[in-house]
Amino acid sequence: MLLEGKRALVTGASAGIGQAIAIGMAGAGADVAFNYDRGEEGAAATIAGIEAAGRRALAVRSDVADPDAAPAFVGAAQEAFGGVDVFVSNAGICPFHGFLDMPRETLERTMRVNLHGAYYMVQAAARRMVEQGGGGSIIAVSSISALVGGEFQTHYTPTKAGVLSLMQSAAVALGRHGIRCNALLPGTIATDINKDDLADEEKRRYMEGRVPLGRLGRAEDLAGPAVFLASDMAAYVTGASLLVDGGMFVNLQ
Numbered sequence: 001m002l003l004e005g006k007r008a009l010v011t012g013a014s015a016g017i018g019q020a021i022a023i024g025m026a027g028a029g030a031d032v033a034f035n036y037d038r039g040e041e042g043a044a045a046t047i048a049g050i051e052a053a054g055r056r057a058l059a060v061r062s063d064v065a066d067p068d069a070a071p072a073f074v075g076a077a078q079e080a081f082g083g084v085d086v087f088v089s090n091a092g093i094c095p096f097h098g099f100l101d102m103p104r105e106t107l108e109r110t111m112r113v114n115l116h117g118a119y120y121m122v123q124a125a126a127r128r129m130v131e132q133g134g135g136g137s138i139i140a141v142s143s144i145s146a147l148v149g150g151e152f153q154t155h156y157t158p159t160k161a162g163v164l165s166l167m168q169s170a171a172v173a174l175g176r177h178g179i180r181c182n183a184l185l186p187g188t189i190a191t192d193i194n195k196d197d198l199a200d201e202e203k204r205r206y207m208e209g210r211v212p213l214g215r216l217g218r219a220e221d222l223a224g225p226a227v228f229l230a231s232d233m234a235a236y237v238t239g240a241s242l243l244v245d246g247g248m249f250v251n252l253q
């Protein structure tokens with residue numbers, strides 16, 4: 001198995017993409033610790049999915065925007081599993097809102113969760129990996145939105161560009177330690193984050209129509225690419241970004 005014996009950590013894994021990655025990594029042989037800030041039922045389902053794969057699970061409820069949450073999460077995983085080999089920074093929010101009347105709190109919360117949270121978490125994981133030696137793999141969930149804009153995402157797209165940039169700079173900073181850092185760029189994946197937005201049938205059909213593969217993404221579509229980047233199959237891949245969007249980005253006309 002690609003991740004046999006690895007210890008993986010995933011932020012934001014009580015639902016959606018994080019949940020699919022956590023369970024997918026367990027299916028590939030990893031013990032998995034995850035954090036989440038809401039959704040006890042979802043967290044229980046993630047634990048069940050990891051354990052059904054015969055792997056150990058650890059769930060920690062905390063807010064990635066809290067700088068103290070990062071060392072606490074990594075420390076708890078270290079205590080439970082004895083080390084950290086793979087880290088996936090996934091937790092994020094996207095409260096759709098127009099630009100001209102963007103509430104300050106919505107802007108600042110989105111920045112704190114998506115960008116500051118990713119920074120603190122990645123830094124805490126990297127410190128652990130450097131201390132233990134032997135390298136590691138860090139993956140951040142950025143977005144197709146790091147590359148293109150969105151009318152109701154002016155607070156969100158800069159965070160996703162920031163996360164992509166964080167992986168590039170971290171790849172440079174951590175290469176000498178054998179730690180690889182890469183970004184996943186999902187397209188439109190049907191999850192809770194866009195449930196309300198895609199409840200508008202016209203919008204949903206428009207988004208589907210932009211995808212050459214003919215459908216919106218499913219959270220599970222991110223599991224394989226994440227396992228690949230975490231595994232030794234990607235041993236010479238760092239500072240890279242992988243679009244997982246059904247071809248949406250290249251579809252101009």
Ligand SMILES: NC(=O)C1=CN([C@@H]2O[C@H](COP(=O)(O)OP(=O)(O)OC[C@H]3O[C@@H](n4cnc5c(N)ncnc54)[C@H](O)[C@@H]3O)[C@@H](O)[C@H]2O)C=CC1
Nearest residue numbers: 012013014015016017037038063064092143189191192193
């Ligand atoms: N669904 C989509 O179309 C796309 C999503 N993404 C990114 O993928 C990531 C996951 O999104 P989805 O699975 O769609 O969302 P989701 O809403 O289905 O799941 C979000 C998860 O993150 C956790 N979370 C949210 N805020 C948190 C916080 N402050 N601290 C700790 N955990 C927190 C939630 O508990 C939940 O487990 C996000 O970073 C999002 O920006 C990127 C591109 C497209």
Ligand SMILES: C[C@H](O)[C@@H]1OC(=O)[C@H](O)[C@@H]1O
Nearest residue numbers: 094143145187188193194
């Ligand atoms: C939440 C959106 O549907 C989603 O988020 C992204 O990052 C993608 O660009 C999609 O718009």
